[in-house]
Amino acid sequence: MNLYLEFLTALAPEVIVVATALLVLLVDLVLVREKPLAQRVGLTGAITCLGCGLAMVWLALVPCSAHVAMLAIGPVTQWLKVPLLLLTIFAAVLSWNERFTRHAGEYFALLLLAATGLMLLVSSDNLLLIFIALELLSTSLYALAAFDKGSLASSEAALKYFLFGGMSAAFTLFGISLIYGIAGDLQLGVIEMRLRGHPAEPVFYAALVMTLVGFAFKLAAAPFHLWAPDVYEGAPTPAAAFIASGSKVASFFVLARILLSAFPAERGAASFGSYLPGWAPVLMALAALSMVAGNVAAIVQTNVKRLLAYSAIAHTGYALLALLADQRRALSALLFYTITYAFTVVGAFAVVSVVENNGRKASLADFAGLSKRAPLLSFCMLVFMLSLAGIPPLSGFFGKFYLFTAAAEALPKLSLLWLVVLAVAASAVSLYYYLQVLKQIYAVAPAPASAWPRPALSSSVAIVLLAAIVIVLGCVPDLLLGKISELLKTNPF
Amino acid sequence: MLAWTIYISFLGAAILMFLPGENPLPARTLALLAALAGLACAVMGAIECHRHAGAGALTDVANAPWIAELGIRYHLAADGISLVLVLLTGIAAVAGVLFSWNVENRSREFFALYLALIGGVYGVFLSVDLFLLFVFYEVAIIPKYFLIVIWGSTRREYGAMKLALYSFVGSAMVLVGLIAAYVVAGTKTFDLAELAKVPFPAAFQNWAFIVVFVGFAILAGLWPFHTWAPTGHVAAPTAASMLLAGVVMKLGAYGALRVAMTLFPIGLHTWQNTIAVLAVVGIVYGALVALVQQDFKFVIGYSSVSHMGFVLLGLMTLTQIGLTGAVLQMFSHGIIAGLLFAVVGRMVYDRTHTRDLAVLQPMNLNRVLPFAAVTFVVGCAASMGLPGFSGFIAELQVLVGAWQSFPVFGVLAAVGILVGIAFTWRVLLKAFFAEDKVEARPLTPCPRISLPERVGAVLLLATTITIGLCPGLLLDLITPALNSPLMQPLWKAGMR
Numbered sequence A: 001m002n003l004y005l006e007f008l009t010a011l012a013p014e015v016i017v018v019a020t021a022l023l024v025l026l027v028d029l030v031l032v033r034e035k036p037l038a039q040r041v042g043l044t045g046a047i048t049c050l051g052c053g054l055a056m057v058w059l060a061l062v063p064c065s066a067h068v069a070m071l072a073i074g075p076v077t078q079w080l081k082v083p084l085l086l087l088t089i090f091a092a093v094l095s096w097n098e099r100f101t102r103h104a105g106e107y108f109a110l111l112l113l114a115a116t117g118l119m120l121l122v123s124s125d126n127l128l129l130i131f132i133a134l135e136l137l138s139t140s141l142y143a144l145a146a147f148d149k150g151s152l153a154s155s156e157a158a159l160k161y162f163l164f165g166g167m168s169a170a171f172t173l174f175g176i177s178l179i180y181g182i183a184g185d186l187q188l189g190v191i192e193m194r195l196r197g198h199p200a201e202p203v204f205y206a207a208l209v210m211t212l213v214g215f216a217f218k219l220a221a222a223p224f225h226l227w228a229p230d231v232y233e234g235a236p237t238p239a240a241a242f243i244a245s246g247s248k249v250a251s252f253f254v255l256a257r258i259l260l261s262a263f264p265a266e267r268g269a270a271s272f273g274s275y276l277p278g279w280a281p282v283l284m285a286l287a288a289l290s291m292v293a294g295n296v297a298a299i300v301q302t303n304v305k306r307l308l309a310y311s312a313i314a315h316t317g318y319a320l321l322a323l324l325a326d327q328r329r330a331l332s333a334l335l336f337y338t339i340t341y342a343f344t345v346v347g348a349f350a351v352v353s354v355v356e357n358n359g360r361k362a363s364l365a366d367f368a369g370l371s372k373r374a375p376l377l378s379f380c381m382l383v384f385m386l387s388l389a390g391i392p393p394l395s396g397f398f399g400k401f402y403l404f405t406a407a408a409e410a411l412p413k414l415s416l417l418w419l420v421v422l423a424v425a426a427s428a429v430s431l432y433y434y435l436q437v438l439k440q441i442y443a444v445a446p447a448p449a450s451a452w453p454r455p456a457l458s459s460s461v462a463i464v465l466l467a468a469i470v471i472v473l474g475c476v477p478d479l480l481l482g483k484i485s486e487l488l489k490t491n492p493f
Numbered sequence B: 001m002l003a004w005t006i007y008i009s010f011l012g013a014a015i016l017m018f019l020p021g022e023n024p025l026p027a028r029t030l031a032l033l034a035a036l037a038g039l040a041c042a043v044m045g046a047i048e049c050h051r052h053a054g055a056g057a058l059t060d061v062a063n064a065p066w067i068a069e070l071g072i073r074y075h076l077a078a079d080g081i082s083l084v085l086v087l088l089t090g091i092a093a094v095a096g097v098l099f100s101w102n103v104e105n106r107s108r109e110f111f112a113l114y115l116a117l118i119g120g121v122y123g124v125f126l127s128v129d130l131f132l133l134f135v136f137y138e139v140a141i142i143p144k145y146f147l148i149v150i151w152g153s154t155r156r157e158y159g160a161m162k163l164a165l166y167s168f169v170g171s172a173m174v175l176v177g178l179i180a181a182y183v184v185a186g187t188k189t190f191d192l193a194e195l196a197k198v199p200f201p202a203a204f205q206n207w208a209f210i211v212v213f214v215g216f217a218i219l220a221g222l223w224p225f226h227t228w229a230p231t232g233h234v235a236a237p238t239a240a241s242m243l244l245a246g247v248v249m250k251l252g253a254y255g256a257l258r259v260a261m262t263l264f265p266i267g268l269h270t271w272q273n274t275i276a277v278l279a280v281v282g283i284v285y286g287a288l289v290a291l292v293q294q295d296f297k298f299v300i301g302y303s304s305v306s307h308m309g310f311v312l313l314g315l316m317t318l319t320q321i322g323l324t325g326a327v328l329q330m331f332s333h334g335i336i337a338g339l340l341f342a343v344v345g346r347m348v349y350d351r352t353h354t355r356d357l358a359v360l361q362p363m364n365l366n367r368v369l370p371f372a373a374v375t376f377v378v379g380c381a382a383s384m385g386l387p388g389f390s391g392f393i394a395e396l397q398v399l400v401g402a403w404q405s406f407p408v409f410g411v412l413a414a415v416g417i418l419v420g421i422a423f424t425w426r427v428l429l430k431a432f433f434a435e436d437k438v439e440a441r442p443l444t445p446c447p448r449i450s451l452p453e454r455v456g457a458v459l460l461l462a463t464t465i466t467i468g469l470c471p472g473l474l475l476d477l478i479t480p481a482l483n484s485p486l487m488q489p490l491w492k493a494g495m496r
Helices: A001-010 A012-030 A037-061 A075-095 A105-125 A128-145 A151-184 A186-194 A202-219 A227-234 A235-246 A248-263 A279-299 A305-324 A329-355 A374-389 A397-408 A415-444 A457-475 A478-490 B003-019 B024-051 B080-099 B107-126 B130-139 B139-149 B156-185 B190-195 B204-219 B228-235 B238-263 B266-293 B296-317 B320-351 B357-363 B371-385 B390-405 B409-434 B451-469 B472-482 B485-496
Strands: B059-067 B074-077
Touching: A001 A012, A001 B003, A012 A037, A012 A105, A012 A248, A037 A075, A037 A105, A075 A105, A075 A235, A075 A248, A075 A329, A075 A457, A075 A478, A105 A128, A105 A235, A105 A248, A128 A151, A128 A202, A128 A235, A128 A248, A151 A186, A151 A202, A151 A227, A151 B296, A186 A248, A186 B080, A202 A248, A202 A279, A202 A305, A227 A235, A227 A305, A227 B451, A235 A248, A235 A305, A235 A329, A248 A305, A248 A329, A279 A305, A279 A415, A305 A329, A305 A397, A305 A415, A305 B190, A305 B320, A329 A374, A329 A478, A374 A397, A374 A415, A374 A457, A374 B024, A397 A415, A397 A457, A397 B130, A397 B156, A415 B139, A457 A478, A478 B059, B003 B024, B003 B080, B003 B107, B024 B059, B024 B074, B024 B080, B024 B107, B024 B472, B074 B080, B074 B107, B074 B130, B074 B390, B080 B238, B080 B320, B080 B451, B080 B472, B107 B139, B107 B238, B130 B156, B130 B190, B130 B238, B139 B156, B139 B228, B139 B238, B156 B190, B156 B204, B156 B228, B156 B238, B190 B238, B190 B409, B190 B485, B204 B238, B204 B266, B228 B238, B228 B296, B238 B266, B238 B296, B238 B485, B266 B296, B266 B409, B266 B485, B296 B320, B296 B357, B296 B390, B320 B357, B320 B371, B320 B390, B320 B451, B320 B472, B357 B409, B371 B390, B371 B409, B371 B451, B390 B409, B451 B472
Parallel strands: none
Antiparallel strands: B059 B074
16 A cells, blocks of 8 residues: 555656546536637646646655656656646647647647656656656657648658657667566666676667667657658647657657666767767767758758758757767756757747748748737747757757767767767758748748738747747756756766 | 946847837937947946056956856956957947938847847957857857848848858857867866966867867958958948948957967967968958959958958967057958948948949049048048058058068068059049049939938047057057966967
8 A cells, every 4th residue: 555655646746647638638528518619728728737737836845756666756857847847838838729629628638648658758767667658658649740630741740650650669669678688677777787797799789779769760860850840840830849849858868867877888989980889879870960961951941840840850969969978967968958959949839830820831931021020929939040050148059068068078088079060060050041030030021911910828928938948048057057967966867 | 347338238239129119210329329338338448447457467347157067157357459349349339320320121120130249249359258258259140140131232141141151150160169178178167367278288289279260260351261251241231341340350350369379379380370371362362352343342341351361460470569460450440441331331322322333433422422532532541551540550560570470471461552552542543533534424312421420430530540640549458468478378389
């Protein structure tokens, strides 16, 4: 009985979110079935936000540290759930004004289930539970991507996402089963202990690569990135925002956890000219490919959502550098970078969704002259785009700076400098396409005689908040970085 | 006091951004007030600093911890060199506002971006924490892009994007160098004074120097990375070209001196001759190309490349007099180029709507716009380096320094000056005084030169003449700064 109680307290935030998901379904079914769609979306969306808010309050008030069964919950994981829930709330707020579906309850329930997947993903140190959480997350996201049933692109995106995702999940599962066969356990700490002192066998490397392939797919790292542009473009915009943000933060964190706590000895070396087998050279190749492929392909995009997808691929490449970086800084650089990136990209998608709700598409031309119509919105888009490009004083700049410094510090010093140079060069290229978007917004005259209704208040507030976060974290990075390093000082996982 | 130059500019930009209404008058008034306040702060701060520390050592303006994790501090300080450039920025800012008094289209945003650019420039000149310096350096890139792409003229999208990408590539190179220096030093600080004490290994310095130096020098118009400058200047609206040539190119030269040369003296020694060659090529090439241009603004654009070559050559002499000349040339060229661009862009182009010298020739501009003609004549005299103007003292010092270090380059640079006189003469005749040769076709409806233009022109002319007559005003700031402890490694590496 005690064990269950312990479970319940350790998982209370997840329990709250799941309960909210059920509540949303119930309310939609029983109370507001016959009401107009706007009311149903409003009510269920509000409940979603409240549930996530409640879970955040719980996380803030009840400190919890537990290693029960497959869970490994510590201050870091508990803290990380706060930004994840915040991202879910933002995605829910964006969905408030969307009218793409009649199934309001199901939509928000799926969003909450995906959030549960995120939270479980970061709280586990057991490969099996990690896999299950990953599947919970992915399955919910497949369904979310397909939610715009009237749109062919949405269905195509979801199918593509699902087929690629299913394949890569199979790879991951195969890799995990091989690791189990070698180490005889699925607990990350135990795997590390069993592998210690044994020279790795070829089959281990096969297992490692297979596991990494699954994650590379999830993170949209080249060459496993092909699904991303279609999904970002086809999926309903709030769902795309969620896929691009929360899922990335959690996946990066859990990848770091697996690699750093189960396979620290199998790191290998990615130093220029003196490679050693292990996961570091694999990540190095993924990072280099993603940076180049993402940035080059983004140059020719004419659809802002596709552009954001390719930029996301490039950003995955930058973030992968963190895992290769100096051990002391790897996690803090990774967390700062991915969290600030997630907020930025949600903001960018939010602006796109406002433009789309005004009866436009998301092509570059649809943004022409936006600054005349909606100056505040345009300014926020300016902030998001420049932050993605890495222009100070926005958070994207410091994130990159910190990340590159950490990578350059990896021992032996400057051994990864060539990757840093590649990353810096790639981000210089990226300025071009971000400026293309901003040029449309600020410099091109708007199409004549097109009405521009005011954007919904909730979206405006969310966008302004996100822009404020991006600016403040760029000017005073210590607000976030201080917290992260304080948490990591005691116990990384 | 000096720090307020930065805050006032950014505050002004922020207020303008959210100012309601489309009426240009409050916007330009506010911008002028902000620029004037910035100039006042710069002058008062300069006097204050001068009195306190005698301009030798770095005087702290602000110093507070910023990002603890990497040991980054919000550290602003000034010595004589930065003071000279801060003063230049203040004067150029005021003149730029005066010469954009006629901007009616989206004037609020225009002046907001303008002030943001000015704030970034002030910030670069006052930062001693290299992270902070880099932040301000990049902050200045984006306003430039928008100023050109929205309010520009000839091929503005091309010019703006080229400028933005060149700047960003340059700053990317600087970023690599800074991160590498931070890691190699291992002292957990980006403070310039601290890093300058670190004896970086020679092999490291050799590559780090050239990466950081070229990264900065791209913005200073170092040949062959100068091509952004003419196209950018031509595409930009008047105030933006004035700032581009007047202060933004100085950002590059200042960064090259302050960061690359101060941190990596051994690397500097290795590359000294190579860069001096590039600088001389820039001087001569810029002047020769300017000689054959048909577009009035291209002439001034290429002359900027040529004049900035003197700055880079002066830096590479590594002699006291050469470096003094280089810093003085930064100031002098900032004022003179601003003046020439103002005449071309505001006084002539905004009235005639052409910059083609062949079209301008029959217009009899010296009759129609006498004030513009007089201003341009005096500006050209200053640009040619006639005695009595600031350019004379600066270029003379650079030449003397070059003669001491590498006589051949000194001669070649002097040839560059001769070509400079030729192209200046040519453009002067073609644009204003061609009445004898061609049948006159005067410009009929021509607004008179307005009061703001007159005030701006007088401000710039007075500055260049004052410095030409009493160079001591600035030399008193520059010389002690060059002898400060911070610059000692430089002398040890290259003193001849």
